[in-house]
Amino acid sequence: MGVVNVTPDSFSDGGRYYARDAAIAHARRLAEEGADIVDIGGESTRPGAAPVSEEEELERILPVLEALGDLCISVDTRRPAVMAAALDAGASMINDVQALQASGAIEALRESQCAVCLMHMKGEPATMQRDPHYDDVVREVKAFLQERVAAAEAAGIARERIVVDPGFGFGKTAAHNLTLLGRLAELGELGAPLLAGLSRKSTIGKLTGRPADARLAGSLAMALIAVQRGATILRVHDVKETRDVIAVWEALIGT
Ligand code: 9MG
Numbered sequence: 001m002g003v004v005n006v007t008p009d010s011f012s013d014g015g016r017y018y019a020r021d022a023a024i025a026h027a028r029r030l031a032e033e034g035a036d037i038v039d040i041g042g043e044s045t046r047p048g049a050a051p052v053s054e055e056e057e058l059e060r061i062l063p064v065l066e067a068l069g070d071l072c073i074s075v076d077t078r079r080p081a082v083m084a085a086a087l088d089a090g091a092s093m094i095n096d097v098q099a100l101q102a103s104g105a106i107e108a109l110r111e112s113q114c115a116v117c118l119m120h121m122k123g124e125p126a127t128m129q130r131d132p133h134y135d136d137v138v139r140e141v142k143a144f145l146q147e148r149v150a151a152a153e154a155a156g157i158a159r160e161r162i163v164v165d166p167g168f169g170f171g172k173t174a175a176h177n178l179t180l181l182g183r184l185a186e187l188g189e190l191g192a193p194l195l196a197g198l199s200r201k202s203t204i205g206k207l208t209g210r211p212a213d214a215r216l217a218g219s220l221a222m223a224l225i226a227v228q229r230g231a232t233i234l235r236v237h238d239v240k241e242t243r244d245v246i247a248v249w250e251a252l253i254g255t
Pocket of ligand 1 (some may be wrong): 041045049061076095096097117165167195196197198235
């Protein structure tokens with residue numbers, strides 16, 4: 001899954017794809033590099049990001065989505081109205097960092113056949129990194145995801161449509177993220193495909209001392225570890241390089 005942020009203030013690319021044509025060209029480049037899914041987002045969820053209205057979010061993503069009808073597009077949104085509009089415009093997947101907890105979110109998806117990513121986040125984006133605490137981060141994230149899968153299924157979203165994600169960096173310290181990565185296989189017990197988004201995140205910055213635009217090597221290491229522990233979808237900025245790493249690993253496990 002390649003990332004396209006149609007935002008002026010994303011942590012990872014600093015707004016380079018905010019303009020419609022730049023976002024479309026970037027999505028096409030990621031698909032050519034081997035992304036099976038392109039994840040388009042119009043709201044930055046990094047702490048401190050400026051709030052965006054529903055209208056603005058729609059204005060950012062819909063023109064991009066409409067120009068990419070031939071690709072498998074995921075839309076990263078927390079808003080039911082944006083989910084519904086994105087599905088009308090041809091999105092195949094909704095990536096919700098709030099795991100369909102917003103009122104009306106489940107209903108927005110129920111009648112469609114789209115896939116949905118249910119992600120764990122502790123707290124709200126603006127404040128989630130203020131001293132997050134867990135007794136056992138893996139157990140708590142797993143219990144949350146289990147509950148959200150059950151809620152989605154009970155509301156009529158078939159299990160085959162659901163992907164789960166521990167939400168690296170969303171209300172988690174670097175130590176929490178490393179524990180989750182190390183024990184990622186335990187989340188495989190939920191029986192849903194596992195998505196991991198570690199690309200360029202601050203834990204890599206903490207481990208390597210590098211800024212977001214110099215975290216490629218760290219991101220590739222994280223991606224490989226995630227796949228080895230059961231992730232089947234990687235949300236990444238650097239598709240070509242990630243593909244190469246996974247191809248080398250797959251050649252080895254195929255021997
Ligand atoms: C939107 N977004 C930013 N980081 C993410 C992650 O790790 N997972 C998912 N599903 N979405 C993310």
